[in-house]
Amino acid sequence: MIYLDHNATTAPAPEVIAAMLPVFSSGWANSSSQHGPGQQAKRTLGAARATVARVLGCKPVEVIFTSGATEANHLAVRGLLAASAPERQRVVFGSVEHAGHLKLAHALREAGTVVDLIPVHPDGTLDLAAAAALIGPDVALVSLMAANNETGVLMPLAEVAALTQAAGVRLHVDATQFIGKLPFVFSSCGADAVSLSAHKINGPKGVGALLLRQGVPLQPQTLGSQERARRGGTENLPGIVGLAAALERLGDLSTEAQRIAHLRDTLEAGLRQALPDTHIWSHKVARLPGTSYVRFGQLSADVVLQRLDRLEVAASSGAACSSGGSQASHVLTAMAVPEEQALAAVRFSLGASTSMDDIQTLLNTLPPLLAPLLHEECATAP
């Protein structure tokens, strides 16, 4: 199988599995227990927290372990909002946030909170002028992704951080797709809170973290004593150890990013050459190195994915979490892409496991399957 769906999830790395196994078999005690095994588990937890903090450039006390990015996002937005002054109760989200995160925006609205969405330009980049206009003295926080999971477009974090800091507004960044793909340092990123998830970086599923700048008030959303009472519930120690191991093995990200960008560029150039009807969204703007969001004429994504399936290539139509239905992606809709074109969107996301052989195999096998369909499409067009 050629796996080109790394933005959906990644395979746990052998080092990650090796680090987790002893926690299941022997180091399974509750890290809050007073006895010897409990104290051992507490040390394991502390060591994992120190590793996460070292790799991500924050202090250990700034790490709150969660069940993943969705929970970290909820904790950040609801927790920062609840801890804000009464005159700051408006919330600003990016309009192309992860589908799950936008559900939170809608839920807040339904409960009476004023929520504004920052629009994007047709190339998927953030409309900074609109962001500046929305950030005012009545805003509690801005919640913005670092990189979009569908287009890969990078958001202007430094510019938005300058706006939020000048206005005394909190900034939460969903860095789920960014961390592990490009270099990231929490202490200098300008955000008050940052979400991440282990399964996007060859770690296990169901574990992630919210990094919260020390001193920033946050109202917990799950009550309990763990994580300094900021997130109650017995910690998922095997998962946390897996997250730390996944971060530790990342290595030199700039070299890997260059390798992956070269593979992505080869893929895009090859597809365009073989199939002139190939359209690539956001290819002229700063993107994640391994994300390619394409359509082949107006061939429906379902048809393309069926052909890819025959070739044993795993890719995605839009975000994995929203695939399965035939609704146009909210990201492309926000970019003013017409529905017929949005329904043709196929996402290839390359990653650590991708080789030049994978790309060449795809380039040799996919165009011959799609070319006749594209000819048919041309012939039947009005």
Ligand code: PMP
């Ligand atoms: N935010 C972004 C940008 C994502 O891509 C994802 C995963 N698709 C999430 C949040 C949710 O992460 P998790 O699966 O860890 O809840």
